[in-house]
Amino acid sequence: MKQMILIALRMTVLSLLALGVAYPLAVTGIARFAFPDASAGSLITRQDTVVGSALIGQRFETSRYFHSRPSAAGSGYDAMASSASNLAPTSLRLVQDVRSRVDMVVQSEIAVRRGDVPVDLVTASGSGLDPDISPDSAMLQVERIAQARGLDPDVVRDLVRRHITERQLGFLGERRVNVLLLNLALDALPSN
Numbered sequence: 269m270k271q272m273i274l275i276a277l278r279m280t281v282l283s284l285l286a287l288g289v290a291y292p293l294a295v296t297g298i299a300r301f302a303f304p305d306a307s308a309g310s311l312i313t314r315q316d317t318v319v320g321s322a323l324i325g326q327r328f329e330t331s332r333y334f335h336s337r338p339s340a341a342g343s344g345y346d347a348m349a350s351s352a353s354n355l356a357p358t359s360l361r362l363v364q365d366v367r368s369r370v371d372m373v374v375q376s377e378i379a380v381r382r383g384d385v386p387v388d389l390v391t392a393s394g395s396g397l398d399p400d401i402s403p404d405s406a407m408l409q410v411e412r413i414a415q416a417r418g419l420d421p422d423v424v425r426d427l428v429r430r431h432i433t434e435r436q437l438g439f440l441g442e443r444r445v446n447v448l449l450l451n452l453a454l455d456a457l458p459s460n
Contacts, residue, residue: 325398334409334451337393340352378412
């Protein structure tokens with residue numbers, strides 16, 4: 269019996285060292301070498317200040333910026349509470365939330381009808397932290413932003429087009445626009 273316990277303890281310690289220490293260190297080391305930016309959180313800095321991550325969505329509420337997808341993470345874009353709402357398509361609350369968000373988009377955007385609002389502007393992502401919106405959602409916001417900043421709408425449209433990320437390998441995922449990167453590029457435009 270004593271010998272069996274010693275074998276079990278040795279296996280436990282060996283497994284702990286191999287799977288709890290060596291393996292995580294090896295994977296972290298490989299990630300740091302192969303993907304240094306992503307493994308460090310894809311942080312974006314401006315003037316030596318971190319302004320966000322290209323991988324985590326943020327809230328932008330003023331009319332001068334592109335707005336992100338709604339977030340169901342905690343109180344909104346809370347990385348510590350990443351989660352979806354878990355509301356089913358038949359949920360009355362989900363239907364009411366989406367209708368309310370559609371109304372807000374129609375009121376805040378210029379000349380937009382209810383049927384023209386892209387679904388990603390009124391539904392939260394699975395994690396609640398999606399940093400991207402569809403190109404249609406970005407284009408829908410161009411007029412409002414151009415008016416708020418005193419810019420030609422064509423300049424803002426061109427900026428959106430330059431920030432569209434195509435599907436990976438031409439067929440994986442969807443075309444998308446990173447909202448933080450787009451807003452930072454918007455801030456870099458010469459203003460009127």
